[in-house]
Amino acid sequence: MINGPGRMSPSQIKEQLAASDTTTSEMIRFVFGSVLKRRGLVALNVALLTMMAGLNFVVPQFTKNIIDHALPHSITTELYRNVTLLILTTILLGIITFASTYMMQMLSQRAITELRIKTYQFILKQDYAFFQDTKTGDLMVRLTSDISNLQMLISANTFGIIGNLFTFVGVLCFLFWQNWQLAALVSVTFPILFITIRFFRTRIRESFANVRTAQSKINNQLQATLTEIELIKSYTTEIPETQKFESIANESNTYSLTATKWQAIFQPLVTLINTIGTATVLLFGALLVMNHQMTIGDLVAYLAYVTMLQDPIRSFSMLMNVFQTAQVSYDRIKNILSYTPTITEITQPAPFPLPLSTSIQLHDVNFDYQSGTDYALKNVFLTIPVGQTTALVGRSGSGKSTIVKLLTRLYDCSSGHITFDNIDIKSFALKDLRQNIAVVSQEVTIIDGTIGDNITYGSQPTDVAAIWRAAELADIASFISQLPQQLDTPVGERGIKLSGGQKQRLSIARALLKDAPIVILDEATAALDNESEKAIQHALDNLMVTKTSIVIAHRLSTVHKANQIIVMDEGQVAESGTHDTLLKNKGIYKKLYDAQFE
Known part of the structure; x- marks a missing residue:
């Protein structure tokens, strides 16, 4: 690292x-x-x-x-x-x-x-x-x-x-x-x-x-x-x-x-x-x-x-x-x-603004993973409107996942700042910030417990009906209902008893149950086949109607309905706009889009 x-x-x-x-x-x-x-x-x-x-x-x-x-x-x-x-x-x-x-x-x-x-x-x-x-x-x-x-x-x-x-x-x-x-x-x-x-x-x-x-x-x-x-x-x-x-x-x-x-x-x-x-x-x-x-x-x-x-x-x-x-x-x-954390909290943190009313913004953000190396993000100005879906696309290493890590404060900016409704991200308690963000990543983490444990992980105690509803929306309820122990079925260490697609569905169900106002999908459907992806994408589309959604995807076909598409290139914002607008501009986005359908 x-x-x-x-x-x-x-x-x-x-x-x-x-x-x-x-x-x-x-x-x-x-x-x-x-x-x-x-x-x-x-x-x-x-x-x-x-x-x-x-x-x-x-x-x-x-x-x-x-x-x-x-x-x-x-x-x-x-x-x-x-x-x-x-x-x-x-x-x-x-x-x-x-x-x-x-x-x-x-x-x-x-x-x-x-x-x-x-x-x-x-x-x-x-x-x-x-x-x-x-x-x-x-x-x-x-x-x-x-x-x-x-x-x-x-x-x-x-x-x-x-x-x-x-x-x-x-x-x-x-x-x-x-x-x-x-x-x-x-x-x-x-x-x-x-x-x-x-x-x-x-x-x-x-x-x-x-x-x-x-x-x-x-x-x-x-x-x-x-x-x-x-x-x-x-x-x-x-x-x-x-x-x-x-x-x-x-x-x-x-x-x-x-x-x-x-x-x-x-x-x-x-x-x-x-x-x-x-x-x-x-x-x-x-x-x-x-x-x-x-x-x-x-x-x-x-x-x-x-x-x-x-x-x-x-x-x-x-x-x-x-x-x-x-x-x-x-x-x-x-x-x-004696180790001193570099991500610290202020003594009197501000309450996280609920509901969010304006936007999440990155103001001239620069970030490098190690001093003396090239910046992973360079002079990034970015506005993510509340209640809409913003897609981040670009080649591998262009800085998309780095933005997600900064939004959840896994790292802090090297310079510049990030705000939620014009309040600096460092003003919030880490717990308050992260509880209001649900992240579904391509690299799924499954705990060694039951299916129910994995769906409810990180959420407040809830009734069984809510768990099943989240499983339904994640298109995994039918699979769970066929198991002898259903929600009480052990998944094994690192979910070894599940397929890649099943693990991904569990992580999506976990995010659905958390019901956070901000949803980050980092290649969330990458491990699924096209049919399953369409079924889950429909459920996610319904969920994200009232959420502030940030979607990272290599499959550009999954983001064409986004309200805003940000094209990242070498750590900078190269283009932004809707799917149709970016295609007409014939820039990086069109090249990426055409390359996927050649």
Whole structure:
């Protein structure tokens, strides 16, 4: 797609959608913003995590008491008491863990659902150029996989770090109070762990960024293949398409293996560093036991606390992978949300004039799809009278469909302006403008639903009789009535169960039911045979008696009754007048007309 002044070029959009270097704190504020709206639940969960940290701290004391007191003196009551307390504490710990995990999952799911809906709404609000310049598969990855990766960031495991932090601080203080020499020895491993994490962080994040990009390419290829399957089958390009997919899949595999390699090195390395710390404590602690400076129970408890101290570090290192994956996904989602639409609405829009009383006008309109290229429309002055039919004809690429896109504000003029009853088109809300225009295009869009869903799409709830009347006028009612499910008949994805002519009739019925005051027919009967075209044309003629109609057609035989015929040539208005007048002028229109009947 090519853009004009004020619109983003394809390269600019690609740059905007590229991964950016975002700080972790910014991502956390973004993701946790929804969670923090429910401060009561968050505070309760923090309290539960604090209780979990306290219970985890108590557990090693039961083992110490059994080893140092119950066993040496054969005190069975002490043994039973500590074992019972150990079991009860573990049960209580399990209950609190369940409550905390479930609560955090609930908060996480709500937050991610809100984010997914917000992103979906934001994407739908983007202008036409955005969808022309972005890949469908890539948007799908951002709405599904990328948002799911952010959910991992606010999972119960992530929030468990809060409890682990309490545990870490409390246990470290206790270890220094218990034996500062052993605590100092195990603390030596902390800077080593920090350096290791920093070293691997950048590499893992880069690898995951490449993986996400490759996954988007796979989705784009799958989406393109499935939507172009008829073309692929017709031209027997299964092998080239498979080779293309194989190349993309192998690229994804390479990036995934690279990410796996860094993770595979990282996790054992962290375990090794932690084991060295534990082994150091075990060595010097055992020497202290041999010198009667520490009891066996103290050493066992101390080792348990060292493990508790290392667990937060280990979980943090594992969580780092989640952070890296989430940050890559956040960058991609953030860049979608930072896109600024070029088609904007004013703060206080004017009401659309109903009914229209004078005309629709184009005043010295120029338009180019991309800055620096030839204009698609050049100095166009055009008046479309209200309540009449205006036909736009001309060779392919002459600017006919571009005028339609400007009238519906899929694009804005590069210069000049368009008015409805002398009110600038930019003064209206987009919804108000487009609800009063019904467009039937040659490229029919059928939604994956029933026949009734397709006819009523975009219209207010209506009765069944009105739907059947629209179907009658579109010459498709007899076909529908022969189906077992009639209006409730599924049409399949993209209307695969319908013929081209049936799809076109459905789109015409949809426009008839909408009953908008302005009707645009862009090659609306192109997919129909001559007999069906005549039947539908008669219905459209009856409909357009009270409408302001704009008809684009290559078959000039379908527009000879138009009140006004505009002949476009190379983006300019070359001729205008009635059918008979233009034939007498012996200009471009007569040449086009004669060429169709040679």
